[in-house]
Amino acid sequence: MTGAAVGLDGAVVAAVAALAAGSAVLLLVPPVPRLDPAATSAATGAGTAAHRALPLGLTAPLAAGLLLLGAGPATTALAVVAVLAVLAGRSLLTTRRRRREVLATGEHVLETCEQLASELASGQPPGAALDRAAVTWPPLGPVASAFRMGADVPSALRAAGDRPGAADLRLVAAAWQVASRTGQGLADAVDRVAADLRAAQSTRRIVRGELASARATARLVGCLPVLALLMGSGAGGDPWGFLLGHPVGLACLAAGLALGWAGLAWIEAIARDVDAST
Template sequence: MLSLALLALAAGLAAWPAAAGRYRLPGLARRCVPVEPDRRWLPSPPALPLVLVAAGAFGAVLAGAGGAMAAAVGAATAAVRWRSGLGRRREASAAAGLVEALGTLVAELRAGAHPAAAMEAAAAGVAPGAAAALGAGAAAARLGGDVPTVLRRHHDPALAPWLARLADAWALGQRHGVPLAELLDAVRCDAEQRVRFAADVDARLAGPRATAAVLAGLPVLGLLLGQAIGADPWQVLAATAIGQLLLVLGTVLICAGVAWSGRITASAVPS
């Protein structure tokens, strides 16, 4: 009963709505400037401790203390992999948005626009991260500030390498009088090729990722087959001391394999 109560409490806390009402009016008032979207408007994922508590309580109901530890380890691994996938997709989306913005920036410069106006035009219709960086750069250019420094100081890890290349090209043009349009077009072409190649490699890794997922699920399939033929392996895992130990050890090994395969596939995608 205690495990069921803990499970219900964790589920309730995970579903508790965020107190974001008081932030709505300030969010509306700031829409006139290119800033990052207010994350408090979005449904926030449950915190990792809540996930671990819920998974542990569920595992305890099914298989005792060993089940609780195994479920917590599995939930933690799944949460880390999920966040890693979200981060990878966010980086790809941010890079693609910056490439699009650079295309607009180069076109505006070649049409004779002032660099500040060109950056403002480039920031108009792109993702919020790139829009914020280019908006800050446009303000610096209009006020005679140091545009490369502003670009390098933009706090967005997904865009940091690309903005550093843009800042280097901008500084080179200012230092040696090289036309900005040509330099930025070279940066755009390089970024476009890198993004395209990274997307191609990531797509080709779908097969290895699926293979790793299938291999990670084979022990579960073996457990189900054992139950189907009457060997009753679940009773051994849930009701004996050696079974509890093997349940935890097996789950740890499976999660270690999942994490290691994820690290290998992630290192194969160029940044």
Template sequence: MTPAAVWQAAWAVVAVSCAGGAVVLMAPAVAQRPRAPSGREEAAARGGPAMRALVGVGAVAVVAVAGLVAPRQVALAAIVVVAGLVGWVLVRRRRQLRSAERTSARLLEACEQLTGELVAGRPPGVALEQCAAHWHPVAPVAEAFRVGADVPGAWREVARRPGAADLRLVAAAWQVSHRTGAGLASALEQVTADLRAQRATRRVVAGELASARATARLVAVLPLLALTFGAGAGGDPWTFLLTHPIGLACLGLGLAFGLGGLAWIEALARQVDRS
């Protein structure tokens, strides 16, 4: 094997090792349950991380052996797979954020409708039924009120949905009204006003973050435009990137920096949204 081939093989092994480590680190953790786990569940919880690490090491070993045989193909495949995984994670998180935003908007509409029904003199049960007819997640709350169960607890269960955390304020207002005898309509009216103000603030923050997100996406797309212009000007940058070892290294680093920048912007946006 020539020195160039040895260097390519070593570089491919490093690339696929990083890819395997990324896959292992991105594996979701096992969700913890509030109840006491059984012995079998404890054994599964202890063996889960070890099994994921073992699978990751095995995958890296297999791909490393393949990289010794066809280093260029394996390195290119590793770059494509890791970039695809990271891109899929970013798109999935963005979709989850949009879904939570839609839920937050429907939550405010439901609170406004519920408050309006109570202010108009409707009984709480009827108001909850009307609200559940327009937004089905409220149905467990209406059912809890109908059977005489814990209504604030039902509100808190609904608040576990992504984007519905503000319903904990509704649960607190309902509980205070039930224990102290204060007017439920006035309490929910104050909560709805606070939620409306928070919604307006979130819109302003989202508008400010939109420019940062757009700039990050533009910067991520600029290298692709530069390569297209280079190919149109008579050059052959794609052949260099996809066939030469240094080109593959540049391709991997470029994708890593681009996707890392997008992930960093999204992480900052999530921190701002939580605050």
């Protein structure tokens, strides 16, 4: 067996060891919980910060364990790079899932407001309208309970609006409070809020459509290095052996993955800021 073949076999073994280490770490790391309806935004932010700090706390013990088990520096470095890549990808997927949940919550808020406006306009009492809206969207259950107990409904609506994506409920709370204080028709106030929310949601859909092309372009650019590696392998080169078996190649691999993750995270941050401003 030639030296090149031995080096390639060592790179393959190192890659398998890295994937096994990454899988073991993912089994030990608990999955990120779904958004809790009763959780506050501060608790959500704290959980997100802890999740982002998790990979840095795992790489040092992993590297030390591999070195103690007799793994070489190249294998240890490859395992660390693989684990960080897996966790970084998991972080991006978690961010994407949370964004989808926020968008779904915004759609539920709009549907709930339209349902309230429709039922109030048809002559239904506010309590019955809130009960039906709570059946359609359970997070409104505390609001319906507050009305039945004679508590402050606008405060309950603002509390429900603390959910990620449900901030528009604060407009409903303001309309409810103005109607109760001035004696103005509640149905007309909620209907105007529903019309404003429809217009705002339409603008958000247009903005999300424009951002979708930027996200797709970023993902395409992120896949181009893999295509280049495949083309290099087909042309008779050995880019995989260089990346997985040479110290300089490992450094290039780590830098490329870090830059790719940073680019995707930057696009997501820009999109999040745009969503928050619309």
